[in-house]
Amino acid sequence: MAVIGFIGTGNMGGSLALAAGRNTEGDQILLCDRDKQKAMRISHGIPKSRVTELEELVDLSDYIFIGVKPQMLAALFDELGPALRKRLEYPVLVSMVAGVAIAKIREYSGIEGPVVRIMPNLPVSVGAGLVMVARDDLTRDEDYSDVLRILKPAGEIAPIEERLIDAGASISGCGPAFAAMFIEALADGGCAAGLPRETSALLASQTLFGTAVLMMKNRMYPGILKDMVCSPGGTTIEGVRVLEENGMRGAVMDAVIAAYEKALKLGK
Helix, strand or coil: CCEEEEECCCHHHHHHHHHHCCCCCCCEEEEECCCHHHHHHHHCCCCCEEECCHHHHHHHCCEEEECCCHHHHHHHHHHHHHHHHCCCCCCEEEECCCCCCHHHHHHHHCCCCCEEEEEECHHHHHCCEEEEEEECCCCCHHHHHHHHHHHHHHEEEEECCHHHHHHHHHHHCCHHHHHHHHHHHHHHHHHHCCCCHHHHHHHHHHHHHHHHHHHHHHCCCHHHHHHHHCCCCCHHHHHHHHHHHCCHHHHHHHHHHHHHHHHHHHCC
């Protein structure tokens, strides 16, 4: 059993807190946010949780998940630092702050304590997400294993070298927005073809969901699945031709690269 603190209960921090709350190990979850009403709403979805002040969260937590915007880190640690330095045993800091390296988190904290850097995506709130995880040299094996246990209900866990997290986040972190745009475009196309909007949106959403499950279960390369659906002279290959003519692949690649470059700027 562990005491797990979440600082920041916005879209990402709140979603991860809800995922952690699905653990059955008896963990206690503490929530802290400048907007207490937001933290209270998250708390209502987690049986063994409560909203608390920042200093109490730091005093009691074994693991502190930091889910604030990069530009808020300096001010947060101005408040957080004194409470951290009073601890006889430092908690594990688990940062999900976009673009900010482990070394920078330690510099902000002012302590030589363990830091784990993670990058979850929004589907963690329903247990279908992905969380990239990188540890530092000060994180003990047992603490790292416990972090993985806490994250398990979120979905797929992907240990990764820290230097690759920003690139990975440009797919997994930003990807749900890109995917939602594609689903919306599919649904709009269905409406243009005469389908009711609700039906069209369901068909588009379930099709992308089912495609992802099929690829994951069979470890299938995307191009193979595409070729399986594209019958010679058929409707699908005609649609693929139009997507290629309009530069869909290049636009998607450019979006991922732009997101990556923005993450690098945020981390400076």
